Amino acid sequence: MTSNLNVSDFYEHEDRSLEYVLENILSDQSNDGSDNEFQHLQMEYNSILLNGCGCNVSQFGCVECHGRNYKWFVETGELVLDTDNSVDLIYECSPSCKCEPSKCTNRLVQKGPRAKLKVRHSNLFKCKGLFSSDHIPKGGFICEYAGEIISRKQAHNRLKKYEQNHDNYILFMTERIKEGHNKSSTTTIIDPTKKGNIGRYLNHSCDPNCEIRSVRIDCPIPKIAIFAKRDISAGEELCFHYNEGNEVVLARQRRICLCGSGNCTGYMPYASDSGYL
Numbered sequence: 255m256t257s258n259l260n261v262s263d264f265y266e267h268e269d270r271s272l273e274y275v276l277e278n279i280l281s282d283q284s285n286d287g288s289d290n291e292f293q294h295l296q297m298e299y300n301s302i303l304l305n306g307c308g309c310n311v312s313q314f315g316c317v318e319c320h321g322r323n324y325k326w327f328v329e330t331g332e333l334v335l336d337t338d339n340s341v342d343l344i345y346e347c348s349p350s351c352k353c354e355p356s357k358c359t360n361r362l363v364q365k366g367p368r369a370k371l372k373v374r375h376s377n378l379f380k381c382k383g384l385f386s387s388d389h390i391p392k393g394g395f396i397c398e399y400a401g402e403i404i405s406r407k408q409a410h411n412r413l414k415k416y417e418q419n420h421d422n423y424i425l426f427m428t429e430r431i432k433e434g435h436n437k438s439s440t441t442t443i444i445d446p447t448k449k450g451n452i453g454r455y456l457n458h459s460c461d462p463n464c465e466i467r468s469v470r471i472d473c474p475i476p477k478i479a480i481f482a483k484r485d486i487s488a489g490e491e492l493c494f495h496y497n498e499g500n501e502v503v504l505a506r507q508r509r510i511c512l513c514g515s516g517n518c519t520g521y522m523p524y525a526s527d528s529g530y531l
């Protein structure tokens with residue numbers, strides 16, 4: 255099912271063998287098998303979140319209904335992540351909300367990536383990377399890390415299959431949810447190796463200028479959203495830490511990290527260091 259969101263994304267892949275997707279899509283199970291987890295994903299993918307707000311948005315915008323996730327950055331007139339207020343689980347307003355989309359201040363990720371992003375060769379990482387030709391304020395939304403939604407079994411099979419690939423793209427995002435005394439966790443796995451958006455080009459840094467957060471809009475499966483962790487100057491390469499918080503981009507082979515930052519551990523996050531495989 256494709257969502258009802260009007261994502262505005264005019265980027266494309268230079269490599270025509272890759273399929274550009276505007277947002278996450280469910281993988282084709284016939285390629286690498288189905289299992290109970292996949293069936294659950296299928297059910298969630300086809301579900302719609304019905305937690306719409308009833309706000310009559312005034313001049314202050316739709317700020318309280320799903321938590322105060324974003325705030326205005328006056329200099330550029332854009333909404334940015336409100337790091338002082340935003341909660342771990344971000345819910346944006348959606349088509350089931352009563353608020354007027356053009357006035358609502360709780361719709362950011364659903365509108366698509368920011369303008370002036372550019373994929374080009376990174377001299378530091380000696381591969382492709384993502385750059386911005388504009389200054390980005392702290393909390394500014396960069397883009398979604400979008401690709402195929404896959405199950406753990408599919409991730410396992412694909413990582414084996416991709417073992418000889420130079421680059422790895424599969425991202426695991428675990429959210430730990432605490433409701434009263436109950437604790438649970440849910441892991442979302444995104445594979446943009448063959449079908450993905452511009453988010454697949456961000457490299458890893460041990461001292462990154464971006465961070466990732468999970469954001470839900472109209473589907474129970476979260477989007478993986480990339481935000482500026484600090485002010486970013488025009489021309490800087492955009493990077494996030496592949497295993498900083500709840501996320502991890504796995505590699506099956508130990509790889510030397512080229513980020514060159516003072517915090518660098520020497521190696522990129524590695525599959526056997528994590529509990530994922």
Ligand SMILES: C[S@@+](CC[C@H](N)C(=O)[O-])C[C@H]1O[C@@H](n2cnc3c(N)ncnc32)[C@H](O)[C@@H]1O
Nearest residue numbers: 381382420421422423455456457458511512513
């Ligand atoms: C998600 S992709 C990033 C985009 C990739 N550079 C490309 O050209 O498509 C992750 C891959 O980029 C490379 N990479 C990312 N961060 C790196 C780092 N800090 N040091 C060395 N290689 C890195 C590795 O090959 C890694 O498997």
